[in-house]
Amino acid sequence: MVTVQLKFVDAGDLYVSWRWEHALDQPRVLILPRALVQDALDELAHALPSPLPGESSHQALVRSITHGPLLDHPRETALAERLARALLPARLAAELNELLTQGVRPHLRIQPSPSTAQVPWEALRVDEGERVIHHADVSVLPPATVRNAPDRRVSPFTPDGQVVAVLDPRVPGFDDNSALGSVLGSIALLPEEPLTHLLDIHGSRREDQDRDYLATALVDASRFLYVGHVTTGAHGLDARLHLSCRADTTGRAAPIGAHRPLTAADIVLGHRPGPPSPWRTPNRAALIACESGGDLRFAEPTGLTTALVHTGAEYVVATRWTLPTDAGLAHLARTPPSTSTLAPAITAIHRAQRSATPIGALGAWQQDQATRWEQTADPAHTPLIWAAFATTWAPHGPTHSVEPRVS
Numbered sequence: 001m002v003t004v005q006l007k008f009v010d011a012g013d014l015y016v017s018w019r020w021e022h023a024l025d026q027p028r029v030l031i032l033p034r035a036l037v038q039d040a041l042d043e044l045a046h047a048l049p050s051p052l053p054g055e056s057s058h059q060a061l062v063r064s065i066t067h068g069p070l071l072d073h074p075r076e077t078a079l080a081e082r083l084a085r086a087l088l089p090a091r092l093a094a095e096l097n098e099l100l101t102q103g104v105r106p107h108l109r110i111q112p113s114p115s116t117a118q119v120p121w122e123a124l125r126v127d128e129g130e131r132v133i134h135h136a137d138v139s140v141l142p143p144a145t146v147r148n149a150p151d152r153r154v155s156p157f158t159p160d161g162q163v164v165a166v167l168d169p170r171v172p173g174f175d176d177n178s179a180l181g182s183v184l185g186s187i188a189l190l191p192e193e194p195l196t197h198l199l200d201i202h203g204s205r206r207e208d209q210d211r212d213y214l215a216t217a218l219v220d221a222s223r224f225l226y227v228g229h230v231t232t233g234a235h236g237l238d239a240r241l242h243l244s245c246r247a248d249t250t251g252r253a254a255p256i257g258a259h260r261p262l263t264a265a266d267i268v269l270g271h272r273p274g275p276p277s278p279w280r281t282p283n284r285a286a287l288i289a290c291e292s293g294g295d296l297r298f299a300e301p302t303g304l305t306t307a308l309v310h311t312g313a314e315y316v317v318a319t320r321w322t323l324p325t326d327a328g329l330a331h332l333a334r335t336p337p338s339t340s341t342l343a344p345a346i347t348a349i350h351r352a353q354r355s356a357t358p359i360g361a362l363g364a365w366q367q368d369q370a371t372r373w374e375q376t377a378d379p380a381h382t383p384l385i386w387a388a389f390a391t392t393w394a395p396h397g398p399t400h401s402v403e404p405r406v407s
Helices: 034-047 055-069 073-087 092-099 185-189 196-204 210-219 264-269 304-310 328-330 344-351 356-376
Strands: 003-011 012-021 028-032 106-111 123-125 137-140 161-165 223-227 229-231 240-242 284-288 316-321 389-392
Touching: 003 092, 003 137, 028 073, 028 092, 028 284, 034 073, 055 328, 073 123, 137 161, 161 196, 161 210, 185 328, 196 344, 223 344, 284 304, 284 328, 284 344, 304 316, 316 344, 316 356, 344 389, 356 389
Parallel strands: 003 106, 106 137, 137 389, 161 223, 223 284, 284 316
Antiparallel strands: 003 012, 012 028, 229 240, 316 389
């Protein structure tokens, strides 16, 4: 696969550089005047369900789902086209187009800046009815300081290895309809959903999946799948995973009532008192939770995704923004989705993570969703859901241009 590394830097204006991995000595650099890109980025921020300054989480969801463009096909496509024009350099677009005419599907490894961290690159509309994901695989390129850290060891992967699945864990002190209540809701009760098999094996709404359980279970696992709540803190290392941890457990976050959240710092440094004792993370991890991939929104990119990469993960799927539940969409959307949106996403990510090529596998699902959105405008296929997910890829050692296949 032909691969390009595309990096963005905020320094007043937006600096863009890219280099093809087969020609690393030929970088391209471009300055995008902030005045030409900021309006599109602001429009995106107002479209997303992540809270703006001064907003609560509920207010953000109401704004985005009730009034925003991401559930309205004409308005969403206009935004996706505007973002593409603002952020994709013309020269890069020409280079990509030349590959496409040769029948080559490139791989874009994108390292966003804080101001571009929530851009859904896969969903950018580059032609009538066509998105970036129709023509290229896309992944997040973590900073070199993260992926090449001297003490980082990538965990091994075996296709039939152990899967640790934490599905909608019950958070102590919070009932099903509270802020940290159930994210799956009635999805878990629908026998026709493809998620059912996963739930039958691993269970949901369990009360025994706390940090001690998880730290031990992950040591020998090949994959980790989490569906639940993530909340952001004042800084990246304070990003929080909400398990079945009671307040009397040890950790670096203050308790919230009867519950103590698990922070990114707990994973990187250990959650018990004493000398640092980092966790061991499986080769592949997925955090299907609100803003679980919010690391790059900080000037110093640290957070849950970075913590998992640092402690052994090669592939991490996470979300760029707040992820609405099916119940939230059904209640707030003017035209509710015709089917579940969250269950197919969980199933697609679960399948992609066991694939020999996780990036390409997730991209294939996103491409299918993009096509359905273009053809039907059914909110069940809105980019609000499928474009929220991105795969961070951090192979060990020197840069690789092709996803390694597992035999």
